[in-house]
Amino acid sequence: MLEYLNKYEKLVYYTLSILLAFVIFFAVLELIWLIISGLFNETGLRLDNYEILNLFGFFLLILIGIELLDTIKAYITKHEIHVEVIVLLAIIAVARKIILLDPLTTGESQAVSDIALIGLGVIVIALAGAYYLIRKSGISQI
Numbered sequence: 001m002l003e004y005l006n007k008y009e010k011l012v013y014y015t016l017s018i019l020l021a022f023v024i025f026f027a028v029l030e031l032i033w034l035i036i037s038g039l040f041n042e043t044g045l046r047l048d049n050y051e052i053l054n055l056f057g058f059f060l061l062i063l064i065g066i067e068l069l070d071t072i073k074a075y076i077t078k079h080e081i082h083v084e085v086i087v088l089l090a091i092i093a094v095a096r097k098i099i100l101l102d103p104l105t106t107g108e109s110q111a112v113s114d115i116a117l118i119g120l121g122v123i124v125i126a127l128a129g130a131y132y133l134i135r136k137s138g139i140s141q142i
Contacts, residue, residue, distance in 0.1 A: 020065060020068060027058065031058045034055060056099055060099065087127060094120065
């Protein structure tokens with residue numbers, strides 16, 4: 001019975017890897033399309049500020065996807081979870097959120113509250129501390 005569960009678990013991991021690879025591939029295609037359409041828009045071969053922030057968000061989202069794929073691949077091959085990579089993924093995700101923040105009220109977006117900014121700051125400090133402790137201890141896998 002345990003052997004069937006292990007085979008099922010591997011099947012799920014392989015399926016997730018393939019699906020994530022497809023998502024990353026189409027995200028890269030969409031990023032290419034956004035860059036090309038943004039450059040050759042009627043604005044005169046330049047991107048607006050919100051378009052550049054949108055592109056940065058896509059870059060970081062693709063980077064998160066690649067790191068997730070690497071984490072799944074490491075788990076399939078070695079059956080170990082790399083805590084350092086997981087913390088780096090969290091740092092990238094929070095950095096993406098911070099980069100895409102619009103502190104000013106413009107159009108349909110709303111101003112970011114002070115509590116949300118304090119919360120993001122606490123999360124950044126906690127993740128940086130966790131990453132520092134992981135690197136200092138030398139243990140990066142479970």
